[in-house]
Amino acid sequence: MFTWVLSEGILLENEAVLYHELTAYSRDRHWLKPISDERILRGFRPLSQGRRPWPDKRYDAALDRVSLPxxxxxxxxxxxxxxxxxxxxxxxxxxxxxxxxxxxxxxASSAGNRHPIESYVCARGITGLPDGVWHYDAAAHRLVLVGPAPRGECAALLLTGVPWRTCWRYAERGYRHLWWDAGSQIANLSVVADHLRVPATVRLGFADADAAALVGAETPWELPLVAVTLGRGEPALEASGPAEPGDLGPDHTSFPLIDMVHDATTLADSAAARAWTRAIGGGPSGTTSSLVPFIAGRRSAGRFVAGAHTGAGQLHQVLDLAAAELHWDGDVDVDLHVIVHTVRGIAPGLYRWHEGTLQRVPADIGPHDAYELAVRQDPARDAAFVLLLSCDLRRLVAGRGARAYRAVQLAAGVVVGRAYLAAAAAGLGCRALTFNDDVLARMLPASPAGLLLAAVGVPGGKD
Ligand SMILES: Cc1cc2nc3c(=O)[nH]c(=O)nc-3n(C[C@H](O)[C@H](O)[C@H](O)COP(=O)(O)O)c2cc1C
Known part of the structure; x- marks a missing residue:
């Protein structure tokens, strides 16, 4: 275990902070080049075609299956x-x-189109579906029965992450991607649930080992990430018997740094889970339901028309919806800033989005800075504006514990996932972007732990 360092009553370091720093991108290195540190896996070659991961989890053909309408x-x-x-x-x-x-x-979008998230339905009282634990086979749009009826009062979804599927490309940084991609999926889910008036609550407050056993996830190859309860009452997240393990494919590599951060952010039992869930926050339901029509056609914008303007109303619409409160147990502070390039009525520069208003940050930031920030990717330069998500990670984990690390990464994915839909609703395009941690920390010294970017603008040109 990494040693905690106490200074003036504030925890300065923990495994989450360490993980974040060791997976940072900086100006000095290409993203495919690992840093030299004994905690980084040696000799790993990303993107090896001979070791391409399976895109989904597979099960024995003899298991019960139900086609979804x-x-x-x-x-x-x-x-x-x-x-x-x-x-x-x-x-x-x-x-x-x-x-x-x-x-x-x-x-939903996924970095590198890797889609490392698996979805399970913990069914209790769903009309037309026997109680049980069901795996969602997305390719066939059907459910596979993988476990007996879970104990609890209301149905829930459990999302897991398969690190190898994304670490094959991103190595240790892939753990961040699990949370971003889960967040992007939750963004869509919460919009549809809102629209269908299904009371959905996103929860990180569960004991990890229990959740893994419930769905047959074998650590460290598949990690329970987040539950979404669908209804009211105690969620059906307690196993009543063993689950099928399924098959994730051969030849996975595990990364000690990921095992470290996942262990450090784990809740050991139901008492720890209750302690995490201090309160369920969330805005009035229905806030984001107007985004439903934009899910079917959602896609990442390939390019933006450089220099093309959007209106200030479009920017406000995107930010209002992207930053709408989520009904969840992760009350963590994530900061949202915007780099404005070409928005009519708003001077170019850096702004903080706070309680529905833009506050100018006195810094000389332009399209070239955004391009550098986004690891030199054109969409950040050519977009009309760029959303930046970040936090003060040291302060956050000192106050809320290491699990807050999962919460901020997930929250960033949710905001970006909603930004996709809100941009489409405003007639614009969106592309999530990774970033250079170094550049971000210098741009936002008070909120230096970068989480994710989203470029929004007038789509145009070829992919
Ligand atoms: C968390 C996250 C990070 C992403 N980072 C980048 C990026 O750095 N550069 C990029 O061009 N696309 C990025 N994307 C977009 C994905 O490449 C895109 O979602 C994926 O190829 C699937 O395409 P689709 O969104 O059109 O379904 C990111 C997406 C997500 C969700």
Missing amino acids: APAAAATAGLDLAVLSRLLNDSAGMRTAAGRGELRFRA
């Missing part, structure tokens, strides 16, 4: 198969882009 403009009278079908399709469902051959895309 085609997702329709679902009825809203309680939780039934039609509603479940819509929730799963619109958050984790598969779509194949025309003319892209075998490339499979999904409802």
Whole structure:
């Protein structure tokens, strides 16, 4: 275990901070080049074609399967198969882009199109579906029965992450990606749940080992990330018997640094889970339901028309919806800043988004800085504005504990996931972007731990 260092009553370091710093991108190195540190896995070569991970988890053909109805403009009278079908399709469902051959895309965005998230339904009282633990087979839009009826009062979804699927490309930084991608899926899910009036609550307050046992996830190859309860009462997250382990494919590599941060942010038992869940926050329901029509056609903008202006109203619309409160147990402070390039009526520069208003940050920041920030990717320079998510990580984990690390990464994914939909609603395009941690820390010294970026602008040009 990494040693905690106490100074003036503030915990200065823990495993989450250490992980974050060791997976930082900086100006000095290419993203594929690992830093030299004994805690980074030696000799790992990313993107090895011979070791390409399976895109999904597979199960024995003899297990019970239930086809989900085609997702329709679902009825809203309680939780039934039609509603479940819509929730799963619109958050984790598969779509194949025309003319892209075998490339499979999904409802929510995922860095590098890796899609490392698996979704399980912990069914209790869902009309038309026997109680049990079901795995969502996105490619066939059906459920596979993998475990006996869970104990609890209301149905829940449990999302897990398969590190190898994304670490194959991003190495140790892939642990961040698990949370971002889960957040992007939760963004869609919460929008649809809002629309269908399903009371959905996002929870990080569960004992990790219990959740893993419930769905047959074997640590460290598959990690429980986040639960979403669908209804009221105690969520059905307690196993009543063993679950099928399934098959994630051969030849996974594990990364000691990821094991370290995941262990350090784990809740050991239900008492620790209750202690985490201090309160369920969240705004009035219905806030984001207007985004539903934009899920079906969501995709990342390839390029933006450099110099093209958006209106100030469009920027406010995107930020209001992206930053809308989430109904969840992770009350953590994530800061949202915006670099404005070309928005009519708003001077170019850096702003903090605070309680629905833009506050100018006195710093000379322009398109070239945004380009450097986004690891020299054109969309950050050509967009009309760029969202920056960050936090004061040391202070946060000192106050809320190491699990807050999961919460901030997830929250960043949710904001960016909503930004995609809100941008489409405003007639604009969006692309999530990774970033250079160094550049971000210098740009935002009071909130120096970078989380994620999203570029928003007038889409144009080719992918
Ligand atoms: C967390 C996250 C980070 C991403 N980072 C980048 C990036 O740095 N550069 C980029 O061009 N696209 C980035 N993307 C966009 C993905 O490449 C894109 O979502 C994926 O290729 C699937 O395409 P789709 O969004 O059109 O479904 C990111 C997406 C997510 C969710």
